[in-house]
Amino acid sequence: MKRKSDQYWRSNIKIVFSLLIVWFIASFGFGILFSDSLDQIKIGGFKLGFWFAQQGSIYVFVVIIFLYVWLMKRLDRKLSEEEDI
Amino acid sequence: MTTQLLTYIFVGISFGLYIGIALWSRAQSTNDFYVAGKGVHPVANGMATAADWMSAASFLSMAGLIAFLGKDGSVYLMGWTGGYVLLALLLAPYLRKFGKFTVPDFIGERYYSKTARKLAVICLIFISFTYIAGQMRGVGIVFSRFLEVDINTGVIVGMAIVFFYAVLGGMKGITYTQVAQYCVLIFAYLVPAIFISILMTGNPVPQIGFGSTMVDSDIYLLDKLDQVTKDLGFAAYTENVKSNIDIFCITAALMFGTAGLPHVIVRFFTVPSVGAARQSAGYALIFIALLYTTAPAVSAFARMNLIDSIQDQPYSTSPSWFKNWEEIGLIAWKDKNQDGRIQYSSGDALEETKPKYTSDRGDSGERIVENNPNLSNENEIYIDRDIIVLANPEIAQLPGWVIALVAAGGLAAALSTAAGLLLVISSSVSHDLLKKTYMPNITEKQELKYARIAAAVAIGIAGIFGIYPPAFVAQVVAFAFGLAAATFFPALFLGIFYKRLNKEGAIAGMLGGLLFTASYIIYFKFINPGINNSDYWLMGVSPEGIGSFGMILNFILALGISSLTSPPPDEVSDMVDEIRQP
Numbered sequence: 001m002k003r004k005s006d007q008y009w010r011s012n013i014k015i016v017f018s019l020l021i022v023w024f025i026a027s028f029g030f031g032i033l034f035s036d037s038l039d040q041i042k043i044g045g046f047k048l049g050f051w052f053a054q055q056g057s058i059y060v061f062v063v064i065i066f067l068y069v070w071l072m073k074r075l076d077r078k079l080s081e082e083e084d085i
Numbered sequence: 086m087t088t089q090l091l092t093y094i095f096v097g098i099s100f101g102l103y104i105g106i107a108l109w110s111r112a113q114s115t116n117d118f119y120v121a122g123k124g125v126h127p128v129a130n131g132m133a134t135a136a137d138w139m140s141a142a143s144f145l146s147m148a149g150l151i152a153f154l155g156k157d158g159s160v161y162l163m164g165w166t167g168g169y170v171l172l173a174l175l176l177a178p179y180l181r182k183f184g185k186f187t188v189p190d191f192i193g194e195r196y197y198s199k200t201a202r203k204l205a206v207i208c209l210i211f212i213s214f215t216y217i218a219g220q221m222r223g224v225g226i227v228f229s230r231f232l233e234v235d236i237n238t239g240v241i242v243g244m245a246i247v248f249f250y251a252v253l254g255g256m257k258g259i260t261y262t263q264v265a266q267y268c269v270l271i272f273a274y275l276v277p278a279i280f281i282s283i284l285m286t287g288n289p290v291p292q293i294g295f296g297s298t299m300v301d302s303d304i305y306l307l308d309k310l311d312q313v314t315k316d317l318g319f320a321a322y323t324e325n326v327k328s329n330i331d332i333f334c335i336t337a338a339l340m341f342g343t344a345g346l347p348h349v350i351v352r353f354f355t356v357p358s359v360g361a362a363r364q365s366a367g368y369a370l371i372f373i374a375l376l377y378t379t380a381p382a383v384s385a386f387a388r389m390n391l392i393d394s395i396q397d398q399p400y401s402t403s404p405s406w407f408k409n410w411e412e413i414g415l416i417a418w419k420d421k422n423q424d425g426r427i428q429y430s431s432g433d434a435l436e437e438t439k440p441k442y443t444s445d446r447g448d449s450g451e452r453i454v455e456n457n458p459n460l461s462n463e464n465e466i467y468i469d470r471d472i473i474v475l476a477n478p479e480i481a482q483l484p485g486w487v488i489a490l491v492a493a494g495g496l497a498a499a500l501s502t503a504a505g506l507l508l509v510i511s512s513s514v515s516h517d518l519l520k521k522t523y524m525p526n527i528t529e530k531q532e533l534k535y536a537r538i539a540a541a542v543a544i545g546i547a548g549i550f551g552i553y554p555p556a557f558v559a560q561v562v563a564f565a566f567g568l569a570a571a572t573f574f575p576a577l578f579l580g581i582f583y584k585r586l587n588k589e590g591a592i593a594g595m596l597g598g599l600l601f602t603a604s605y606i607i608y609f610k611f612i613n614p615g616i617n618n619s620d621y622w623l624m625g626v627s628p629e630g631i632g633s634f635g636m637i638l639n640f641i642l643a644l645g646i647s648s649l650t651s652p653p654p655d656e657v658s659d660m661v662d663e664i665r666q667p
Contacts, residue, residue: 050307
């Protein structure tokens with residue numbers, strides 16, 4: 001029982017950590033640190049760095065949270081199935 | 086029908102709706118009053134969170150700020166949305182599992198200390214009142230401009246409405262009025278944005294429109310805007326002016342601050358389960374993103390329209406919105422070169438920046454200001470950034486009902502946030518200070534009574550802020566986020582993810598973060614505002630971004646002092662194990 005919950009917690013940390021890396025790259029990376037270099041690329045009227053800073057990062061945030069909801073639901077189900085056995 | 090009559094009708098209907106909902110959802114118990122009985126559907130809670138979160142600042146001021154800041158304005162867009170990722174992944178599900186009523190509740194129990202609880206209450210009250218003052222100013226602006234009533238009357242009407250549903254309904258009343266307020270505010274924000282996007286680019290989706298070419302030309306709107314702003318002596322619209330480190334720190338302070346704001350966190354206490362808390366954060370961000378991805382489009386359109394409609398125009402034939410806002414005192418014109426035309430360029434038009442009007446009129450009929458002209462530049466106009474969203478439909482010459490709708494939306498945004506803040510203030514007083522600290526023997530019924538009294542007192546204080554706005558309101562907004570980042574975020578995060586953290590560490594961390602961040606902001610904003618520039622800032626980080634450093638300091642102190650003192654008792658360790666399970 002104790003081992004199950006430790007395992008659950010480790011998988012949880014892994015999920016959160018990987019998603020936070022994506023979060024960091026989309027906002028602080030593309031929107032700020034590498035924004036000026038990305039600005040060399042243009043998509044329609046948007047310079048790419050500017051687009052990430054004012055639009056793209058926000059879309060990525062929404063996707064991250066729903067991905068998290070889905071991954072955690074799967075993990076929770078696995079935990080409760082194992083507990084049933 | 087006149088615009089003013091339409092505004093009365095729209096505002097009247099929306100207020101009637103809020104009162105109706107309040108009557109329908111009265112709170113019967115403390116559980117209802119503090120956390121709406123923990124029965125709110127995740128989608129409804131997402132909407133309520135979005136309304137709770139999007140304040141008068143988001144609705145009225147943000148697009149205007151970005152219009153003048155250009156790419157630097159991105160700090161608000163990323164900062165005020167990215168925090169939800171932290172909230173969803175690191176805090177909300179666990180705090181929901183903890184299952185109590187307030188944020189100081191968690192801090193008090195997790196760190197087994199009344200001192201920690203009281204410290205948390207002090208931070209919470211300070212952060213929340215700072216925030217409320219801004220909401221009341223928003224209510225005042227909308228009332229005075231669109232309903233032509235005295236600002237004070239406007240504030241009192243606003244207070245009466247909030248009083249009604251917050252005191253009567255508590256969290257339950259607030260939740261369902263916030264759902265209605267979200268619908269009003271998002272509709273009011275999107276309609277003019279869509280109209281203007283069609284007018285300027287022919288594309289009905291503002292998010293795509295501002296990256297498209299302008300109507301009747303093959304020049305991209307943003308390219309044109311870069312060109313025009315550069316010609317007038319500003320930085321190009323799509324380029325940064327602030328340094329990267331400052332942008333980085335401000336964004337981080339806003340993100341971590343958002344995740345640590347008590348009135349947002351407490352919304353996740355109202356859903357039925359841990360899974361619902363996770364989902365609800367996702368819905369909240371979708372609802373918020375709808376406005377936040379539209380805002381930068383509105384900013385670009387507004388900047389372009391503003392320049393187009395006034396640059397080199399004779400004052401006598403300038404558009405009516407220009408004169409209307411001048412009457413309110415949020416626009417001023419000083420004809421430096423005496424040609425009777427409006428010239429707009431970079432720099433402050435007036436010495437001391439803010440206009441001081443006299444009762445006299447100039448040759449063209451403009452209001453005369455006492456300020457000396459600032460002769461280091463050719464700019465002749467002062468424009469308060471807060472008016473951009475409200476003036477935008479008028480600038481784009483949209484029909485009267487759109488303007489009326491925006492007024493109702495602005496009020497919805499201000500009132501919903503004010504109510505959420507008042508609730509966390511009142512519940513931290515009645516629950517954390519009275520029930521859990523000073524008067525542990527009161528019954529639930531008495532606690533509920535005290536919660537209502539505390540809410541009423543808090544509304545009174547907020548109203549006084551609105552009627553006598555402290556001059557420092559605008560300057561202290563940085564406080565709310567900086568302090569939330571430097572105090573609450575580390576204490577909550579470590580409380581969940583690091584079992585070994587004890588009360589000594591948590592208290593030292595919160596105190597250190599609080600004192601460092603507060604003194605840095607007070608020093609540059611109040612004691613020595615003359616040297617508030619990057620030459621004097623610590624590592625080039627402005628007071629707006631210093632919360633990031635305060636947060637790091639909090640982490641260092643908390644971990645360091647914790648490792649030198651005894652570990653927390655076993656019950657606390659068990660409690661943490663418990664909240665880590667779904």
